[in-house]
Amino acid sequence: MKNSMANVQARREKILSAVDQSEPVAVEGLAQRFNVSITTLRRDLKALSDMGQVKWHHGLVERTNVVTASNHGSRSGIELIKDTIAAAVPAYIVKNSTLFVNSSSLCWRAINQLAIMPLTIITNNIKATECVRHPETSIILTGGEIRYPKESLVGTVAMQILETMQSDYTLIGCDGISVAGGVTTQNIYEAQINSTMISRTKQKVICVADYRKVGVTSNYHVADLTGVDILITDNFANEKVVRDLRRQGIDVIQVSN
The missing domain is CATH 1.10.10.10 (Winged helix-like DNA-binding domain superfamily/Winged helix DNA-binding domain)
Structure with a gap:
């Protein structure tokens, strides 16, 4: 057997x-x-x-x-996994939408993939201005205090800006997503920003997380699973956790590289 x-x-x-x-x-x-x-x-x-x-x-x-070369070429296995997850994002976004994007590195990769369509992207990720983008795409930074080394914008100013806006979609990375903990992060300064993005989304919240984050509960709570519509992860994610997340009503998309 x-x-x-x-x-x-x-x-x-x-x-x-x-x-x-x-x-x-x-x-x-x-x-x-x-x-x-x-x-x-x-x-x-x-x-x-x-x-x-x-x-x-x-x-x-x-x-x-550490990130090293693997048998796939110059990028490591985890880097390829992240790229594959990011490449899946555009299929779940409608052109000309307004999109909240948080400061995760996976979301940064996804912004580059979204260059195929015009969007309004509102983000606390300073590095988003360096991304490839559609000529009709607008990128709006929230403002706020810069937190290094991640170069994310947090604090009162960022919160106040987000609270005056609504998005069609939110694209959010995390340090953990689990049935027990919901969506969580290691960074206390970003938890409230991420939570506000999710709460002010009119259509769908899309969480992106590689297998290392699925089934994990990190330090600071961002949102319950009821706040997430779609999880895009890879085919290495724990099968039992994936089944449990689906039972919670989340549409779990697993990609393979």
Whole structure:
């Protein structure tokens, strides 16, 4: 009988723990340790490599803790995953809409993808002004205090501006989305900004999050799951969490690179 996905995910977590604790580990040694075939172990390593979690070469495995080149080319697995998620965003936005966008790096990537259509983008991300955009797109910065190193705009001024506006859509990145915690962030200064964007959206709130954020509850609450209409993530996201989020009424879109 084939392993359930839960068992596969548990084994992959154990593989990561084993690699974390030592120098590069031999593939054969890992297969013996976890009592699986070399073929099964290689399948696990391929998935973990695609996720940007490990580097696997010459029969040795080591943990990837920083953005490095992978077997996909000059970008790491996680960078490719983010690009794929960002590329899926335009399909859920209607041209000539007004769009709130928060300061997450994934949203920044999505702004570049949205250059195919005219929009009004209202954002607290200073770097949005450097993005590729449609010639008829307007980018409006909220103003406010600049928080480094992320270069996001927060504080009273940003809040006051957002409270005078409404958007058709909100595109929001997060540090966690889970049934227990809803949408959460690590940054207390951005939590209220993100919450206001969501509350002042007329049509749909689109959350973007790679697999590392799905099922996670971070420090500061942004919104309940009832505030999210669509989650765009990747096919490495925990299956059980994805099912639970769908049961909460969220349209979960999983993309593959």
